[in-house]
Amino acid sequence: NLQDKLNKAIRTLKGSGRITDVNVASTVKEIRRALTDADVNFKVAKDITDQIREEAIGQKIVIAVEPGQMLVKIVHDKLTELMGGQAESVNLKGSPAVVLIAGLQGSGKTTFSGKLAHNIKKQGRQVLLAACDIYRPAAIAQLQTLGQQIGVEVYAEPDNKDAVQIAKNALKYAKENSKNVLIVDTAGRLAIDEAMMQEVENVKKAIEPTETLFVVDSMTGQDAVNTAKTFNDRLNFDGVVLTKLDGDARGGAALSIRHVVEKPIKYMSTGEKMEDLDIFYPDRMASRILGMGDVLSLVERAQQAFDEEEAARINKQIRQNQFNFEDFYSQLQQIKKMGNIKDLMGMIPGLGGAVKDVDISNDSFKPIEAIISSMTLKERKNPDLIDGSRRRRIATGSGTSIQQVNNLMKQFEEMRKMMKTMNKVQDGKMKLPPMM
Numbered sequence: 001n002l003q004d005k006l007n008k009a010i011r012t013l014k015g016s017g018r019i020t021d022v023n024v025a026s027t028v029k030e031i032r033r034a035l036t037d038a039d040v041n042f043k044v045a046k047d048i049t050d051q052i053r054e055e056a057i058g059q060k061i062v063i064a065v066e067p068g069q070m071l072v073k074i075v076h077d078k079l080t081e082l083m084g085g086q087a088e089s090v091n092l093k094g095s096p097a098v099v100l101i102a103g104l105q106g107s108g109k110t111t112f113s114g115k116l117a118h119n120i121k122k123q124g125r126q127v128l129l130a131a132c133d134i135y136r137p138a139a140i141a142q143l144q145t146l147g148q149q150i151g152v153e154v155y156a157e158p159d160n161k162d163a164v165q166i167a168k169n170a171l172k173y174a175k176e177n178s179k180n181v182l183i184v185d186t187a188g189r190l191a192i193d194e195a196m197m198q199e200v201e202n203v204k205k206a207i208e209p210t211e212t213l214f215v216v217d218s219m220t221g222q223d224a225v226n227t228a229k230t231f232n233d234r235l236n237f238d239g240v241v242l243t244k245l246d247g248d249a250r251g252g253a254a255l256s257i258r259h260v261v262e263k264p265i266k267y268m269s270t271g272e273k274m275e276d277l278d279i280f281y282p283d284r285m286a287s288r289i290l291g292m293g294d295v296l297s298l299v300e301r302a303q304q305a306f307d308e309e310e311a312a313r314i315n316k317q318i319r320q321n322q323f324n325f326e327d328f329y330s331q332l333q334q335i336k337k338m339g340n341i342k343d344l345m346g347m348i349p350g351l352g353g354a355v356k357d358v359d360i361s362n363d364s365f366k367p368i369e370a371i372i373s374s375m376t377l378k379e380r381k382n383p384d385l386i387d388g389s390r391r392r393r394i395a396t397g398s399g400t401s402i403q404q405v406n407n408l409m410k411q412f413e414e415m416r417k418m419m420k421t422m423n424k425v426q427d428g429k430m431k432l433p434p435m436m
């Protein structure tokens with residue numbers, strides 16, 4: 001993928017003392033190939049690589065020390081610029097604000113509608129979801145299930161076959177029930193089709209949305225760009241939502257959609273869970289593409305998922321050397337709330353590439369959770385009680401092996417030891433051991 005290729009291209013440069021016409025040419029060629037391989041429009045790829053070459057060569061004297069790093073920065077800045085520079089938010093003004101969601105079938109519209117509703121609800125606003133996908137019977141049920149899960153009301157008329165009418169009625173209902181935001185999920189087809197386009201256009205005219213978002217599957221590569229162009233020609237949408245960036249998504253869609261339709265990408269979606277929604281920050285996306293990690297998104301997710309009071313309580317437990325399995329279990333749950341664990345690890349600088357092929361998912365926590373659940377409350381609070389016979393009982397109770405229980409106990413002990421050391425360091429009783 002793009003990230004691997006750019007890393008490789010830049011690595012060849014890192015060995016040399018300075019950027020010259022000759023060595024930059026091969027690197028630029030690599031970068032261009034990486035971009036086109038990732039479905040970036042050829043012209044777009046040529047444009048940026050030409051600019052990169054010019055800037056790189058122009059700065060060769062200043063950067064004689066670390067040409068690789070300088071080039072990383074130039075590439076990073078170019079990618080950021082190409083993806084729009086700044087993060088752009090959705091317009092939620094109006095009473096209610098109306099957000100129209102459009103895109104092909106399977107692009108992730110319904111899932112995204114749920115995520116956006118969840119996100120807005122967390123900001124303390126009243127949201128109404130409207131189900132206007134009248135062709136796929138399961139679509140209404142899917143939205144209703146999501147609505148229930150996140151505690152957001154869903155407006156639907158299962159027997160009505162007129163999407164425009166349903167949308168109008170939903171808007172009326174939203175006004176009457178003092179909702180702040182109405183999110184309208186529309187029907188998609190597998191491919192662009194005139195009847196679908198006309199219908200979405202009619203819905204748009206009828207409800208005059210404050211914000212029209214186009215949802216596109218980032219795995220569809222160059223097609224994503226063509227679909228975006230067609231939808232934009234008809235709907236003149238305000239922003240793009242890129243979904244399925246947790247898969248083997250090619251970075252190319254993000255790069256060239258912006259360039260071709262000149263509309264900002266506002267959100268990116270990285271999973272099926274309601275929490276897996278992130279604002280699209282062009283600079284962070286560029287960092288991610290270049291393997292520089294995405295610490296800021298990670299911090300933001302943590303801020304949303306972690307319960308402050310509980311975090312403070314656990315912190316106190318740690319400070320008093322009383323961290324136990326109850327606390328550990330609670331922390332696991334909070335981490336899980338932050339979303340997909342592999343995604344989270346990918347946001348840590350330097351780890352992105354390393355975890356790419358590692359087989360780890362939130363299911364990896366299951367045996368640990370089973371083991372802790374098989375402990376008695378007393379054992380959870382006093383891990384030292386857990387001797388050999390208790391370990392056997394816990395293994396049987398949790399359906400794991402005695403070895404798995406032993407491993408967890410050992411890791412837990414090491415964690416506690418490290419916490420104790422950190423406490424002594426903080427209290428000034430001890431210096432940090434060199435390895436720390």
Ligand code: GDP
Pocket residue numbers: 103104105106107108109110111112188243244245246247269270271272
């Ligand atoms: P719609 O037809 O446009 O409404 O698409 P759906 O919302 O039903 O999504 C189609 C499929 O893609 C469903 O199985 C979703 O669970 C899945 N999906 C949606 N968004 C994401 C995402 O960001 N990542 C992954 N991995 N799957 C997604």
